[in-house]
Amino acid sequence: EAGVVQSPRYKIIEKKQPVAFWCNPISGHNTLYWYLQNLGQGPELLIRYENEEAVDDSQLPKDRFSAERLKGVDSTLKIQPAELGDSAVYLCASSLTGYFDEQFFGPGTRLTVL
Amino acid sequence: GQQLNQSPQSMFIQEGEDVSMNCTSSSIFNTWLWYKQDPGEGPVLLIALYKAGELTSNGRLTAQFGITRKDSFLNISASIPSDVGIYFCAGRMNRDDKIIFGKGTRLHILP
Numbered sequence: 266e267a268g269v270v271q272s273p274r275y276k277i278i279e280k281k282q283p284v285a286f287w288c289n290p291i292s293g294h295n296t297l298y299w300y301l302q303n304l305g306q307g308p309e310l311l312i313r314y315e316n317e318e319a320v321d322d323s324q325l326p327k328d329r330f331s332a333e334r335l336k337g338v339d340s341t342l343k344i345q346p347a348e349l350g351d352s353a354v355y356l357c358a359s360s361l362t363g364y365f366d367e368q369f370f371g372p373g374t375r376l377t378v379l
Numbered sequence: 380g381q382q383l384n385q386s387p388q389s390m391f392i393q394e395g396e397d398v399s400m401n402c403t404s405s406s407i408f409n410t411w412l413w414y415k416q417d418p419g420e421g422p423v424l425l426i427a428l429y430k431a432g433e434l435t436s437n438g439r440l441t442a443q444f445g446i447t448r449k450d451s452f453l454n455i456s457a458s459i460p461s462d463v464g465i466y467f468c469a470g471r472m473n474r475d476d477k478i479i480f481g482k483g484t485r486l487h488i489l490p
Contacts, residue, residue: 269421307383307467307480308422321477356421365471365478366412370421 266291269371271357277377283345286374290338290359297334298368299325299342300356308356308370314340315363344376352378385468385481393489398455400484402468411451412469412478413442422467426453455486463488 270289278284290297295316300308311330313321316337325332329348334340344351354375360368382405392398402411410429414422426437428444428451435442439456451470455462465485469478 274419306482307469309480310477313477358421364474365476366410366424366427370423372420 269357269359269369271355271371271374273374274372275375275377277379278347279379280349281346283343284347284376285344286342286355286357286376288340288342288357288371290340290357291361291369294359294361294369295337296360296363296368297340298358298360298365299332299340300358300370302354302356302373304353311342347376347378349378352376383468383470383479383481385466385484387484388482389485389487391487391489392458394458394460396458398458398462398486399452400454400466401450401452402470402481403450404470404479405449406472407448408470408472409448410471410474410478411442411444413440413451413453414467414469414480416465416467416483418464425466458486458488460488462486 272287297314299311301311302308312325312332314334317334332342354373356373357371358368385402412427413425416422426435426442431448432446433444441454443452465483467483468481471478
């Protein structure tokens with residue numbers, strides 16, 4: 266069974282540019298999560314989807330971050346415009362049951378903002 | 380807000396040695412989780428603990444849910460090179476709550 270797929274794996278952009286990350290969850294997993302992992306820190310939840318509905322986006326900085334999961338499968342996380350402090354790893358995870366302790370993480374996208 | 384403190388931040392050990400690390404919380408948790416993250420990969424769940432005092436093993440790994448519900452411990456016996464990585468503790472109060480991660484313990488194994 267394929268795991269959570271994320272692309273790109275690495276992205277380098279200049280500040281003020283837009284950037285987008287894509288995630289394909291494990292087949293059949295209705296719950297999808299986006300996390301931010303800063304260097305030397307654990308992951309922090311940005312947004313959680315149940316199918317196509319965002320059920321928890323309280324930690325998503327909505328002035329520059331947006332996310333969508335239009336058909337309840339793939340998801341895209343966007344930053345516009347990117348700032349230097351956005352350099353981090355963006356992790357996607359999915360879960361069959363919707364419980365956080367049963368989520369599987371993807372490999373992440375490492376973003377570097379210059 | 381809730382905070383998790385992991386210690387030590389990093390460890391340098393010889394292959395074959397046993398390893399102990401712990402995690403403390405400023406508030407009570409009803410679930411403790413231990414993850415391992417390899418370079419360039421996402422965290423992988425190692426052990427989940429759901430009851431105070433619970434002791435659970437996964438191969439050479441053993442984790443315990445502290446009686447106070449504010450701490451948890453992870454032990455690795457007879458370390459091998461593939462144990463290298465970052466170990467994260469995580470916890471939550473209720474089943475529907477998001478999990479809070481610690482900052483990780485980075486394990487290095489000396490040749």
